[in-house]
Amino acid sequence: MATKRPSAREKRADLVFAAEDPYRNIVRLERDTWEGHILAKHDDLPSDITKDALKEIIEKPDRIRISTSDADMAAFERDDLRALVLYETETSYIKETTHRRGMGRKKP
Numbered sequence: 172m173a174t175k176r177p178s179a180r181e182k183r184a185d186l187v188f189a190a191e192d193p194y195r196n197i198v199r200l201e202r203d204t205w206e207g208h209i210l211a212k213h214d215d216l217p218s219d220i221t222k223d224a225l226k227e228i229i230e231k232p233d234r235i236r237i238s239t240s241d242a243d244m245a246a247f248e249r250d251d252l253r254a255l256v257l258y259e260t261e262t263s264y265i266k267e268t269t270h271r272r273g274m275g276r277k278k279p
Contacts, residue, residue, distance in 0.1 A: 186202070187204075188200050188222055191230060245258075
């Protein structure tokens with residue numbers, strides 16, 4: 172049995188935000204990740220963390236660290252907060268930083 176594909180309206184309803192990282196990659200946060208993973212499984216987060224604060228970390232990080240274990244993952248850091256992003260498609264930062272994987276980089 173074929174699974175029904177979600178409509179554009181349904182996709183928008185599940186979208187918490189879309190942000191552009193400093194390398195011009197679009198980062199999407201969907202509701203199931205926000206509610207089912209970030210809020211449910213990260214007790215270490217400040218209780219007053221907001222979606223807007225998380226979006227700002229991705230758009231204007233103090234530092235971006237490329238994962239040493241997964242080339243499609245990066246940590247965006249701002250103040251004392253870190254947002255991990257797993258990219259599903261090839262990203263521009265990977266092309267630029269593969270040779271420096273795992274090294275902290277200041278934002279471009």
